[in-house]
Amino acid sequence: MKFLYKSMYSALLMGAMGLNATAQQQLPNSGFEEEWVNCIPWTSNGNSKDIGSTPSGWCISQVIGVSGFGKTEVGFKTEGYNSATAVELKNSPNSLLSTQTVPGYITLGKTWSTSVMGNKNDGGSFGGIEFSGRPESLEFMYKHTGTDGEKATVVAYLWKGHWTQKAVPGNIVSFGSPKTANMVDRDRCVLGLDMSSSLGGAVTPSDDAELIAVINVEIEDETTTISEDNNGWKKFSAKFDYKSDATPEMINVVLAAGNYFGGATAVKQGTSLIVDDVKLVYPTKPETHEGYINIYCKDLNPDDPEGTLAKNSAATIEIIPTGENTCTFKLPNFALGDGDGAMQLGDIVVENVTVTEKDGVKTFSGVTKDLKLMSDMILADVTIKGTITGDVADMTIDVIWTNSPLNEEGTPIYVTFTTNPVTSGITDITVDNSNAPVEFYNLQGVRVNADNLTPGIYVRRQGSQVSKVLVK
Structure with a gap:
């Protein structure tokens, strides 16, 4: 069975790996220098219109709106870190309803959003790319500007098997009800997050479904951020939290300008995140x-x-x-x-x-x-x-x-x-x-009188022979 989120790029990537399944796999187009292509947002009613562009191998959360009305760009090409290209993600006002904020994020999976005239909002990412590595951490270069102190979000996770959620509304309408679709490997489902405020039906995992490793942090967390005095660029690094020894089958990475899981009312207009050189780091053999x-x-x-x-x-x-x-x-x-x-x-x-x-x-x-x-x-x-x-x-x-x-x-x-x-x-x-003399030393390295040892542990030395002695 072919799942709709498996892009041709990921298939080519795995084909290039050949039999070297244990290779230290990297993310596609990690520096965003390769071709940028027309962005055609996925919708449950089969959208075919494009808006803006997205780096090949990745998907920016551009929104097509209702047949093009309310379409909004939230991701752009910009100057990179010691390179020509990086991605700028920006929480932007909807072009039709300026009071509505469209969150800016980029993912290896597919982005999606739903709304009924500014209400019943939901969205995120589903799917990812095929992957079998076990990286230690994720790192990239970034610049971040948060409106009212809003922090950016970094989500990355490895898994095997699949989670299918029924009847997820997957398009934007001005009235009535959006069309629903069964969604495979929605981010919240794979991560096991609370679904009480999310739209859609029941979630069914496959028998082999297993979350293997996860990163879910705010980018301004001091424990995961290394400052660098380099024209405002900083280096982000966070380790995966491994929950299983199983071999992954899939990976997804989501980089969001603002509060990714906070819902429509949590994101702030104007918050921006520029990212470049997104890499997986593997344990270094001594x-x-x-x-x-x-x-x-x-x-x-x-x-x-x-x-x-x-x-x-x-x-x-x-x-x-x-x-x-x-x-x-x-x-x-x-x-x-x-x-x-x-x-x-x-x-x-x-x-x-x-x-x-x-x-x-x-x-x-x-x-x-x-x-x-x-x-x-x-x-x-x-x-x-x-x-x-x-x-x-x-x-x-x-x-x-x-x-x-x-x-x-x-x-x-x-x-x-x-x-x-x-x-x-x-x-x-x-x-x-x-024939060598016997000498005793305490654990502080001080030579002591062998005829007057108090209870304790001592070092006994005779010539080149050294041993530990317990005096009771």
């Missing part, structure tokens, strides 16, 4: 490097066996991109010591690490404060510096214990990570741990 760590408690001296807690222990680091010039650094399962006797401290994680690149060499620099280690019993300040050239990584990680009232300078642990093992100038000397 860049992993296998190599070796060396741990020193005095200084970075591989020739000092007493100061070396671990020598060329196999390890892996992760570089997780978080922006154009930032990343998160992770050294999983960091342990103090070597071998079976090592004391597990946990993951070393440094966020917002600065990344610069020159001549093929990436340079990393970052700091984190009060990192919790060893089940929150240790607080540490961590500094990482290093480079990655191709597949070769060279990092230094300074771990300074800070929760020490007796040692204000903290207890340093110096760690190096290298792709290739560290070689020492002394190769024929081994450490006999059995």
Whole structure:
């Protein structure tokens, strides 16, 4: 069965995907630079007249009125963000009844509206395009001007199966009753919103109908908006709220200048939204490097066996991109010591690490404060510096214990990570741990008297062997 909302464009899009169903699918014409076509608003009585234009792959909520009377444009082509084209959406007065406000919005589905001489108003979006990805978030560039503080709305959702609502009035009339139609995948139905103030009959979901993920936010929400000082443009970003592990079949995105779900009386004339570069963002896979760590408690001296807690222990680091010039650094399962006797401290994680690149060499620099280690019993300040050239990584990680009232300078642990093992100038000397003196430290890194230990947890060190001791 072919549903009326499935455009030829979406069919071509999926065809181009071929067998690569797991590809990171993007939205069509995301920068609105491709062809703009005549906009022919969908109506339940089969409208064939056009009004204004709309970017290919999208549908602006232009209104055709009653046989062309009261037709109103609410979306226009305008200058983009570092490009020639963006979309301007504007809540506009109806050309016939100026007291009536036509909401400006754009969608991947079909727009629709109904009214009886300014009363019994309803509308929105239904359908979408075929889609099987699982993006992490939605982002775009925008400018917004709200009349009386009206906020814009961003709605995006993924689903499978279908919801069919019977007898939805789908055209505008000056008197009498609009023609009704069965509407498949109306936005409110898919999202499970309250239908008490909406027009139409009963809603029937298919057996496999399932809402998988949703974004439904006001664009001025500070938790989802990043300001950029760039000629008034700002960057919007919001994460999808996933409700299911199922694979989506459809996606719809609605970008509205004003209060999209508020009803006809909520939208304010003059409120406008300009949008450009609408993109889906997918989780970034970490860049992993296998190599070796060396741990020193005095200084970075591989020739000092007493100061070396671990020598060329196999390890892996992760570089997780978080922006154009930032990343998160992770050294999983960091342990103090070597071998079976090592004391597990946990993951070393440094966020917002600065990344610069020159001549093929990436340079990393970052700091984190009060990192919790060893089940929150240790607080540490961590500094990482290093480079990655191709597949070769060279990092230094300074771990300074800070929760020490007796040692204000903290207890340093110096760690190096290298792709290739560290070689020492002394190769024929081994450490006999059995003859090395035993030392005890509290969790603040302060050396304590072994003959006068109070109940608690201590770090025991003998040569290069480190372990955790519980004194009762």
